[in-house]
């Protein structure tokens with residue numbers, strides 16, 4: 001078998017802990033192997049283990065849990081058992097000083113960031129329990145009986161180069177929900193929950209539960225609900241009862257309601273949510289023309305099945321080769337090819353690893369750009385917005401032509417180059433303008449703290465899991481990072497090489513050739529994408545399933561790409577054929593000439 005590295009993780013015998021399914025779920029499932037469509041929540045995908053990969057089930061662990069007490073308290077230093085350095089202290093001491101105050105331009109554009117985030121929101125959501133007070137964990141520090149979920153706020157030093165300016169000494173952090181604490185299900189050590197379906201099934205659009213999904217459907221013609229704003233069709237908004245609040249933000253006029261709760265995070269993401277929603281409704285329009293006898297239910301599920309197949313193709317054919325490197329994808333069986341169909345294996349656990357969600361797949365936060373440019377038809381800049389100041393607010397893109405101007409900017413501008421640091425706006429003023437307690441966060445500190453919160457192994461252990469040479473001293477790190485001086489910087493903060501947090505080490509690593517992440521992150525990311533696909537009975541090209549596409553239908557699906565989707569769902573005039581490459585103005589689609597032909601979906605209605 002040539003799929004060495006991914007197999008290496010598979011054959012480490014990842015222990016699938018079934019305690020949750022056996023002890024904590026009382027519902028009995030009757031699954032039908034003849035079902036043509038996926039359930040909304042991912043249940044019954046695996047017929048023997050109906051909850052595998054479903055929403056609200058625990059992540060798996062690639063290794064044991066690393067907690068100080070073996071149960072839930074955060075990891076401590078290897079030598080003396082003292083707390084690890086504050087996540088913010090690491091960000092300031094190792095990354096901040098080396099972060100340029102502008103984005104270094106990349107060979108790819110903003111779409112790589114945006115598709116990545118849209119995809120992340122399909123497969124993973126490891127939330128804190130915001131329903132349980134207090135809202136702002138910093139406010140209760142120093143009091144007696146601090147709730148467990150608030151015991152890991154991030155300490156900020158008085159001389160912090162950015163937070164001292166606004167007198168911030170504490171970053172609120174709420175620990176992720178776990179089986180034992182939030183679902184009353186005694187699993188120890190604790191394990192966080194995935195509130196999304198682990199499958200690539202567009203659950204960020206349709207909703208990860210039957211209830212949420214139903215609330216977004218119009219129940220007419222298979223469509224998702226829309227409303228008209230400024231003469232354009234958008235998805236529905238959240239019922240705000242006259243309040244002007246969107247998520248954590250005051251004074252906004254527009255706030256959308258979609259399958260994933262993070263959908264309003266910023267306008268780049270909203271562009272994807274809106275265009276994919278319009279794509280679904282366009283498909284159902286075409287299907288009803290071909291098959292006028294189809295009822296709403298059939299149209300909805302057939303449309304959904306096409307949208308999902310489309311997303312899966314973009315992920316495995318177009319996106320992962322850019323993120324991980326094309327040759328690597330070929331060698332570990334992640335590539336998609338027309339004649340080599342995906343083999344479904346019911347023994348593969350499709351659920352993602354906590355090491356993936358809490359850490360490895362966050363490395364691409366390093367390409368989140370500082371500024372968004374809006375370009376008109378002549379490619380002149382009409383607006384420039386700071387990412388962090390326009391989070392939780394859709395107002396800028398609902399006026400006529402604005403979605404198109406944003407889209408143009410995201411295609412023609414070079415994106416942020418993947419280097420060890422995140423942009424300084426999201427490491428000091430993330431969610432700027434939000435309500436007190438939520439405002440002015442640091443995503444880099446959060447990512448370090450989330451790793452400790454969820455008990456993932458330290459950096460050296462990840463390298464061992466991935467089969468790289470063992471690390472036993474700081475010296476063994478020579479040659480792994482962009483800059484060997486970083487080893488000295490790490491030594492300033494960590495007592496021992498065994499203490500280094502995964503994401504800190506992984507961000508410093510040299511990127512792999514032809515990819516955007518280092519070798520350790522790549523190995524963990526590949527493992528979860530392998531699971532999510534090969535453990536998915538409904539993956540679009542798995543043959544001989546009740547819902548398998550015909551060869552003619554597959555030909556149509558293969559002919560589609562992201563640029564065509566944007567052509568079909570917006571009023572944009574033209575787009576580069578390769579959606580991820582800036583400045584490729586030679587190979588363009590004239591959007592007026594793009595049509596979607598779903599002919600192979602016409603069925604004989606006499607049968």
Ligand code: HEM
Nearest residue numbers: 113116117120124125126127357361362364365368446450
């Ligand atoms: C504009 C760009 C982005 C912003 C502002 C952003 C922001 C955030 C925030 C605030 C969180 C929650 C952190 C926590 O509380 O633990 C998060 C989580 C996450 N992000 Fe991003 N992100 C961006 C892009 C991306 C990209 C490009 C990827 C991957 C390709 C990504 C992957 C993830 C993952 C895997 C998580 C954890 C999700 C979970 O399971 O809860 N993000 N991001």
Ligand SMILES: [Ca+2]
Nearest residue numbers: 122197199203
């Ligand atoms: Ca999903």
